[in-house]
Amino acid sequence: MNRLVHPLMAGLLVLGIAACSKQGPDSAAPAAASAPAAASTQVTVGLAVSTLNNPFFVSLRDGAQAEAKKEGITLITVDAQDDPAKQQASVEDLIQKKVNVILINPTDSSAVANVVKEATGKGIKVVSLDRSVNGAEVSAHIASDNVAGGKMAGEFLMEKLGGKGRIVELEGIAGSSAARERGEGFHKVVDGKADVKLLAKQPADFDRAKGLSVMENIIQGNKDIQGVFAHNDEMALGALKAIQAAGLKNVVVVGFDATADAVASVKAGNLAATVQQQPELIGQYGVQTAKKLVDGQPVDKFIPVPLNLVKQ
Numbered sequence: 001m002n003r004l005v006h007p008l009m010a011g012l013l014v015l016g017i018a019a020c021s022k023q024g025p026d027s028a029a030p031a032a033a034s035a036p037a038a039a040s041t042q043v044t045v046g047l048a049v050s051t052l053n054n055p056f057f058v059s060l061r062d063g064a065q066a067e068a069k070k071e072g073i074t075l076i077t078v079d080a081q082d083d084p085a086k087q088q089a090s091v092e093d094l095i096q097k098k099v100n101v102i103l104i105n106p107t108d109s110s111a112v113a114n115v116v117k118e119a120t121g122k123g124i125k126v127v128s129l130d131r132s133v134n135g136a137e138v139s140a141h142i143a144s145d146n147v148a149g150g151k152m153a154g155e156f157l158m159e160k161l162g163g164k165g166r167i168v169e170l171e172g173i174a175g176s177s178a179a180r181e182r183g184e185g186f187h188k189v190v191d192g193k194a195d196v197k198l199l200a201k202q203p204a205d206f207d208r209a210k211g212l213s214v215m216e217n218i219i220q221g222n223k224d225i226q227g228v229f230a231h232n233d234e235m236a237l238g239a240l241k242a243i244q245a246a247g248l249k250n251v252v253v254v255g256f257d258a259t260a261d262a263v264a265s266v267k268a269g270n271l272a273a274t275v276q277q278q279p280e281l282i283g284q285y286g287v288q289t290a291k292k293l294v295d296g297q298p299v300d301k302f303i304p305v306p307l308n309l310v311k312q
Helices: 002-033 035-039 055-071 084-096 113-121 146-161 177-190 208-221 233-245 260-267 279-294
Strands: 044-049 074-079 101-104 125-129 140-143 165-171 196-203 227-230 252-257 273-276 302-304 308-311
Touching: 044 055, 044 084, 044 279, 055 074, 055 233, 055 279, 074 084, 084 101, 084 113, 101 279, 113 125, 125 279, 140 279, 146 165, 146 177, 146 227, 146 252, 146 273, 146 308, 165 177, 165 208, 165 233, 177 196, 196 208, 208 233, 227 233, 233 252, 233 260, 260 273, 260 308
Parallel strands: 044 074, 044 101, 101 125, 125 140, 140 302, 165 196, 165 227, 227 252, 252 273
Antiparallel strands: 273 308
16 A cells, blocks of 8 residues: 555655746746836826927927936927817826826916816826916926016117107917016006007917018008017017018017027027027926926925027
8 A cells, every 4th residue: 555655645746846846937927027017117297388389389398308318207298289178188188198297388377277187186296387377286387587578578679769669569379378477577667658659469379470460460550660579589570571571670679589580580680689588498497397296305386497688
């Protein structure tokens, strides 16, 4: 009986050893499967831009991309093409992708409030860039001081015109904080001056083609324009083209943003000046702030970006 049992036990022992040796790699599988968990710590930041049809915001995106690459952060950029509804949909898509932080440059400062609340309600931090968010809380706002910039433009225009003259203001997109604040700063300088006449104040939506057409219409009823302040360079360059085509001389045109085209126009002696923002720096600061938020570090509620005046 013992001679029969021993071979049977030996067989079972061999099967047991084989089973144990087979179980070894399988038991290591959970450790191997945990490798992607390290990848899940990858920081992903969404960048919702109002429009990439404007060189200013292209520069802002480029600054964000360069900083994201440097920090090993995944950046997902979405372009609203100046459409508030499209921006809301694209931000909702970023929420579905479960990004860590959303950097938003609003097309309309009030229209984004609900989708910003939706993001923060799901634990996603939101930082506004260049234009603020009205009606919703964000972790930080990164921008130049648009009021100070508008004031800078107004002071330069008044200096060039000797403190008097007939002027035109081309406004940005209605509802955007940039348009409201730049206009506010400008009017702090020009309002209440007896010898300053505001001939026209019309929106051209931060767009060069609209700046051209709006300025053409204004010129039809006003041939004696001496100065123009446009809330951005695209409108200023459009207005300048209309002024040149109409044969008007010695009109002082001031823009805002210091885009490459605007700076080249200043150097050529055409555009009188442009308020210089640093969009690349806004994008860079945005990604740096996002990283701090993910790391649990404190950030300032307002992070200013320096301004300068580029002039002839």
